Amino acid sequence: MTVTGMSMSYRKTTTPVFSEVDFTVPAGRLVPVLGSNGAGKTTLLKILCGLITPNAGSVTVQGEDIVRRPVAARAHLGVSLYPERSFSFRLTCTQNLRYYASLRDLYGARAKQEIAGLLERVGLAEYADTQFMRLSLGQRKRLGMARALLGSPSLLLLDEPTANLDTENVARFHEIIAEHAEGGGSVLFSTHTEGDLEKATEQFLRIADSRVLSLPKPEPKPEPEAEPKPEAGREAGPIVEPKTLQEAGQ
Numbered sequence: 001m002t003v004t005g006m007s008m009s010y011r012k013t014t015t016p017v018f019s020e021v022d023f024t025v026p027a028g029r030l031v032p033v034l035g036s037n038g039a040g041k042t043t044l045l046k047i048l049c050g051l052i053t054p055n056a057g058s059v060t061v062q063g064e065d066i067v068r069r070p071v072a073a074r075a076h077l078g079v080s081l082y083p084e085r086s087f088s089f090r091l092t093c094t095q096n097l098r099y100y101a102s103l104r105d106l107y108g109a110r111a112k113q114e115i116a117g118l119l120e121r122v123g124l125a126e127y128a129d130t131q132f133m134r135l136s137l138g139q140r141k142r143l144g145m146a147r148a149l150l151g152s153p154s155l156l157l158l159d160e161p162t163a164n165l166d167t168e169n170v171a172r173f174h175e176i177i178a179e180h181a182e183g184g185g186s187v188l189f190s191t192h193t194e195g196d197l198e199k200a201t202e203q204f205l206r207i208a209d210s211r212v213l214s215l216p217k218p219e220p221k222p223e224p225e226a227e228p229k230p231e232a233g234r235e236a237g238p239i240v241e242p243k244t245l246q247e248a249g250q
């Protein structure tokens with residue numbers, strides 16, 4: 001994906017959310033996007049998948065312009081926005097995914113097999129026949145992830161994919177995106193968790209003051225040195241300054 005000279009304002013009178021932004025996401029990269037509340041993470045993801053048209057500049061996915069050739073460009077994208085509201089509430093997980101699979105030209109036995117595999121991958125196999133409205137927020141998030149993976153698109157755009165997930169499912173998410181990158185795919189995902197920077201392949205993006213900075217992944221922090229153990233038979237007491245002879249009353 002390549003973003004060139006992209007600017008965007010919701011209204012002419014307000015400060016632009018983005019001003020002349022350039023960055024690229026090469027194949028096989030995991031790219032976290034950080035930024036404070038209201039910085040523009042969701043807006044950026046909506047621009048990248050073609051839901052919002054920027055005022056200037058371009059976004060291309062595998063050489064296809066997201067505004068001029070949206071269908072061709074979106075064929076390479078798997079998207080999950082936050083919060084997940086686009087599923088049919090009364091349909092089950094499988095029925096919902098079957099509908100979205102058909103939009104990717106996946107039907108019949110192939111669709112059935114891929115959907116069952118994805119539900120298993122995101123830990124929702126036992127909820128395959130549960131209606132969407134009966135899922136918890138974290139389960140909805142995971143169904144969104146399964147939908148994004150349908151048809152193995154090359155670039156995943158995920159808005160706060162770890163929000164509402166428990167520790168086990170955060171780990172599962174990191175495994176899924178690592179596998180995706182090993183297969184040559186890329187993932188751009190927004191997050192508020194600084195710890196997600198460790199999952200970056202090389203770079204991460206930080207949105208601030210209408211700009212998107214592409215920054216190198218920080219070096220891992222060194223492990224803190226272990227406290228020396230007290231010698232055997234001796235209690236580790238508080239450190240006491242040596243007293244002068246006078247103070248000691250001698």
Ligand SMILES: Nc1ncnc2c1ncn2[C@@H]1O[C@H](COP(=O)(O)OP(=O)(O)OP(=O)(O)O)[C@@H](O)[C@H]1O
Binds near residue numbers: 036037038039040042
């Ligand atoms: N539909 C809209 N109309 C007008 N302004 C909007 C609209 N959506 C978002 N904004 C404004 O655009 C800016 C960026 O919002 P956005 O939701 O992209 O931020 P964010 O980084 O995703 O925030 P958060 O971390 O809180 O989810 C904010 O100032 C917000 O008020």
